[in-house]
Amino acid sequence: MLPTSQQEIELIKMKRVATALLAASFSIFIITSLFEEQYHWLGFIRATAEAATVGAIADWFAVTALFRYPLGLKIPHTAIIPHRKQLIAEKFGQFVREKFLSEKTVVQRLHDLDVTRRVIEWGRQPQNSTLIADRIADNLAAAATVMRDENIQIMLEERLAGQIRSIHFAPLLGHFLDLVMSGNRKREIFTSMVKGGSEFLKENKATVTKTISAELPRLFRGLDKTIYKRLIDALDSTLREVSQNPDHPLHDNFDTLVERYIEEFKTSSDVLEKEQLWKEELLKHPAFKEFSASLWQDIKSSLLQANPNRNLRPAVQKALTNMGDAILDDPVLFAKVDHWVRRAVVYLTRTYGHEVENLIATTIERWDAEQASREIELQVGKDLQFIRINGTIIGGLAGLTIYTVLFVIKYWTV
8 A cells, every 4th residue: 555645655765775774784683694604704794684583583573563463463562552542542632731721731841931921922913903804704704694683682682681781870870979979079169050040040030030920929019019029139149148258158058968868878878779770660661772773783783784894994993002011011011911911821721621631632533544554654663763773772782792701701801
């Protein structure tokens, strides 16, 4: 059968080299054995070739026994990989998970590679940010087209309702008012309100008088208009006095009233209960359902009608560049992002490491015995042939050394 890959070609070449060395050493051993009686110095070569042949045969047997029966003979403890394929699959998958996907190994590797910085710098490069932006722009419209509208609308409605229910607006409003009203702002706001009220009375005195007269019961409508005028003037005088006198008691009353309402917004359980009721009424209102239903249609329409390359890509490119610059320029922010990346990768390896182990084990188990043996041999067989070559050379050197030592001992004892 002809080789089908470069690995197979290289494996065949290494097998031929190792086998050629075995054949050469055996041939030399035969030839030198025939003429050693006539030429005693051939003993050195014969011993070398003999030991080289033994070493080559022993290593050939050992390497071959891993993958198949040597010479087809079913010798015990041979053809190890085909016979123990399942155990090898399980152990190999376990080895990969424990040695390559362990938390310590992954964290150290991320640190050594400085993955976070490399990814950020890669994304900041114009050609790469352009590539990312192109992919986003090309796929957004397609994704919007294939999504089912009713599913997206239901999801948006549920997410919006969930967010509205989860956010407590009253405490937020209380803290906002507390910030706005801090310092002398309460006095300034109240003074502005009073001045505004005073100006309003001046400009609309006749209208206010007429309105008061119309709202009073018929019994009092016959009162003299001067009484209405005096009421308006008294009110206007009070407003002017309050606006001009910062120590007027109404200032303190206003401060107390505002502080009480702010505290109620921030801490009152009654306010929170009322807020929840208002939110539920809002969520049940048809206007909310119409808004959530139309939101996806508006988003989808914008995606389909917009020119992604003109509108979206520059924005994505700019966002990637700015985000990368901000992270790299801020050591604290970079440390946080780097920590998040490590945690995410560790979480993935911890959660799905067993899946990788099972994938490796299952894949090897599904191979038939011959295929498993063949695949493993293609991966490591070339290096194993070096064992045969080294066995031949080392065996020959060992044989030469032993023969030389014995020769010297024999020479000195004669």
